[in-house]
Amino acid sequence: MATEPGADCTEFAPAKINLTLHVTGQRADGYHLLDSLVVFADVGDQITVRAADSLRLEISGPQAAALPPSDDNLVLRAARLMGVPAAITLEKRLPVASGIGGGSADAAAALRALARLSARPLPTEAEVLTLGADVPVCLKGRPVRMQGVGEVLTPVPDMPKAWLVLANPGVAVATPAVFRGLSRKDNPPMPAALPALRTAEALAAFLHGQRNDMEAAALALAPPIGTTTAALGAQTGCLLARMSGSGATCFGLFADAASAQTAARALQSAQPGWWVAAARLLS
Ligand code: C5P
Numbered sequence: 001m002a003t004e005p006g007a008d009c010t011e012f013a014p015a016k017i018n019l020t021l022h023v024t025g026q027r028a029d030g031y032h033l034l035d036s037l038v039v040f041a042d043v044g045d046q047i048t049v050r051a052a053d054s055l056r057l058e059i060s061g062p063q064a065a066a067l068p069p070s071d072d073n074l075v076l077r078a079a080r081l082m083g084v085p086a087a088i089t090l091e092k093r094l095p096v097a098s099g100i101g102g103g104s105a106d107a108a109a110a111l112r113a114l115a116r117l118s119a120r121p122l123p124t125e126a127e128v129l130t131l132g133a134d135v136p137v138c139l140k141g142r143p144v145r146m147q148g149v150g151e152v153l154t155p156v157p158d159m160p161k162a163w164l165v166l167a168n169p170g171v172a173v174a175t176p177a178v179f180r181g182l183s184r185k186d187n188p189p190m191p192a193a194l195p196a197l198r199t200a201e202a203l204a205a206f207l208h209g210q211r212n213d214m215e216a217a218a219l220a221l222a223p224p225i226g227t228t229t230a231a232l233g234a235q236t237g238c239l240l241a242r243m244s245g246s247g248a249t250c251f252g253l254f255a256d257a258a259s260a261q262t263a264a265r266a267l268q269s270a271q272p273g274w275w276v277a278a279a280r281l282l283s
Pocket of ligand 1: 176179
């Protein structure tokens with residue numbers, strides 16, 4: 001049943017974190033084959049939709065200035081795919097072009113909200129993929145192993161309790177440029193069967209043997225990424241520090257909330273110009 005006329009539907013658009021990101025090949029169409037352990041955090045954007053005669057999007061929130069209104073906005077493209085005219089509000093809290101899937105999470109949240117508003121089914125997986133390679137994984141919103149170009153999704157149900165400090169040094173990174181800068185595109189995948197990851201320490205031990213294959217190319221384009229992983233790694237006592245996606249956001253992994261929150265506060269006061277957030281991993 002569709003939501004009552006005039007009612008709002010609100011959906012959270014959680015930050016997406018690539019705990020690993022292996023680039024294992026390239027298709028004939030140029031898209032890269034990936035093998036990535038993807039999780040979501042309890043920090044994110046928020047989408048609100050309300051039935052309207054025509055489609056419109058208003059962007060507010062602390063990161064709104066970085067996202068000028070555009071007909072190409074992924075939220076509007078998602079709404080056109082659903083074929084539902086609506087007044088949409090995007091509360092933009094995640095930094096844009098930052099490797100934590102903000103735009104893709106917003107598109108996925110818009111699809112979910114518009115499906116609820118209109119009682120229409122979600123688009124097919126193939127249709128969702130046309131919005132972007134990260135939109136299908138964001139539609140899941142739970143830990144998954146992501147393969148193919150982003151469309152092969154295997155749930156990873158037994159993730160441990162863990163916390164993250166997310167840090168972005170304020171440089172936007174264009175994903176295609178990072179892919180172009182890769183020195184090789186045929187890196188080994190993760191093990192076929194992931195080990196049991198029952199604690200944050202076990203997760204960190206596993207991750208230490210895995211990689212983000214985009215980190216070196218991103219660092220060459222955006223040197224502050226090096227300062228960010230170094231600050232997370234050396235100054236916060238985290239179990240592991242690494243870049244997410246194509247950057248520039250990096251994460252530190254923690255076994256408890258208090259340590260993550262203390263580390264986030266210390267990092268934010270040391271680096272007032274950075275975007276820093278403590279977050280729980282959504283399991
Ligand atoms: O699919 P999306 O628009 O999010 O991807 C942005 C760009 O990143 C693509 O245009 C492509 O250049 C690159 N990309 C890739 N392989 C992927 C995902 C993205 O080469 N699996």
